[in-house]
Amino acid sequence: MTQNIKTEQLTQAGQQIEHDSFAIVDREAGAHHYTGAQWQVVRRMIHATADFEFNGLAEFSDDAVEAGIAAILNGAPIIADVEMICVGLSKPRLAHFGMHTHQFIADDDVIADAKRVNSTRAVQAMRKAARLDLLNGGIVAVGNAPTALLEVLRLIEEEGVKPALIVGMPVGFVSAAESKDALSASKNIPWLITRGRKGGSTLVVAALHAILSLAESRQQNG
Template identity: 45%
Template sequence: MSTPLNDPTAITVRSFAIIRQELERLGLAWAGPEAAVVERIIHSTADFDFATITHFAPGAVQAGAAALGRGCPVVTDVNMVRAGISESRLQALGGSLHCFVADPACATRARASGITRSAAGIRLAWEQGLVDKGLVVIGNAPTALYEIIRLVEQEQACPALVIGVPVGFVSTAESKEALTRLRQVPWIVTQGRKGGSPVAVAIVNALLRLAANVPATETD
C-alpha cells in the first residue's frame, strides 16, 4: 500500500502503523500512556533500541502530562532541546519554556562556581522559581542532570518530572543511573549512552499531546 508523499497526515499515520507493527513483531510493544512516549521517540529516531532502554518511574508519564495540563514551566539544559518543543502547544496550556545556557549570567555563574554552563543554567532556573512543579528536561549535558539531582537531594527542589536523556560517553550512563535512584520525584530516562536532544524533545512533545488530548498521529 503506497502512501502519498504530499500528504503529511497520511505519512504520519503510516509511520506510526509501521512502528507499532515492528514493535509487535519484535515482542516489544508497549501499552498505556508510556506507549505514546516510546513510539514518539522511535518516530523521531528510527531506533527501536529505545523500546528496551526507556525507563519510567511509576506514574511518571501521568505526572508530566498533568503538570503540563496545569500550565507548568519547562526548563531545558540546551537550546537545541528548547527549539524542538512545541512552544505554541505549551503556551496554549498556560505553560512557559526556559533555557539559560546562553544567558550571560549563566556564563558568569559557571566561571565563578567552576561548573558547566548547562549546570549553571539549571541552578539559575531553580533560583528563579521555575523548577518546583515544573518539568526539567536534560537532553545533552550529564552535568545538568547531576545538578538537578543535587538540587532535589540538597535543596529540596521538587520538579513535577525530570526527563534525563543526555547522550554521550563521559558520565552519561552514570548520571542517568543516579537519576533512577532518586525517590523524591518521578523521572524518565534512557539507559546507557543513547539519548540526545531529539529524544528529549520527543518525550516532551508526547507528554504535551497527552495533556492536550491530541492524537499521536495528528500532525503539528
C-alpha cells in the same frame, strides 16, 4: 476516540504520514513491556530517530506519564539544559496549555559564574533556574548535559526542590549513563530516561510531544 487538534500535524497529508509511520513502528517494534501510555511516548521516540533500540532503553518511573500530563494541564514551565530543546518544541502546542520554555546555558551571568567557580555552564544554568523558582513544579528536560541532570539531583537532595517530572536523556560518554542511573534511583521525583549512552535533545522533544498529545486527549475526554 476524539482526534487531537492542537498536538497533531497541521495538514491532513502530514497527519497521514505520521500515522502511517506510527503503524510501521507498532508493527516492527515487536514485543514490549510498556503500558499503553508509555508506549505512545516510546514509539514517538522511535519515530523521531528510526532507532528501535529505544524499545527497551526507555524507562519510566511508575508515575512519570501521569505526572507529566498533570504538569502540562497545569501549564508547568519547561526548564531545558540547551536551547535546542526549546526550539524543537512546538510553540502552538505549548501555547495551548499556557506553557513556556526556559534555558539559561548562554546567559552572561551563567557563563561568568561557571568560569568563576570552575564548573560547567549547565550546572550554573540549573542553579539559576532554582533561584528563579522554576524547578518547583516544573518539567526538567535534559538532552545534552549530564552535569545539568546531576545538579538537579543535588538540588533535590540538598535544597528540597521538587520538579513535577524530569526527562533525563543526556547523550555522551562522560557521566551520561551514570547521571541517568542516579536519576532512576530517585524515589520522590517522577522520571523518564534512556539507559546508557544514547539520548539527545531530539528524544527529549519527541517524549514531551507525546505527553503533550496525551494531555490533550485527557483534556478533551474530561
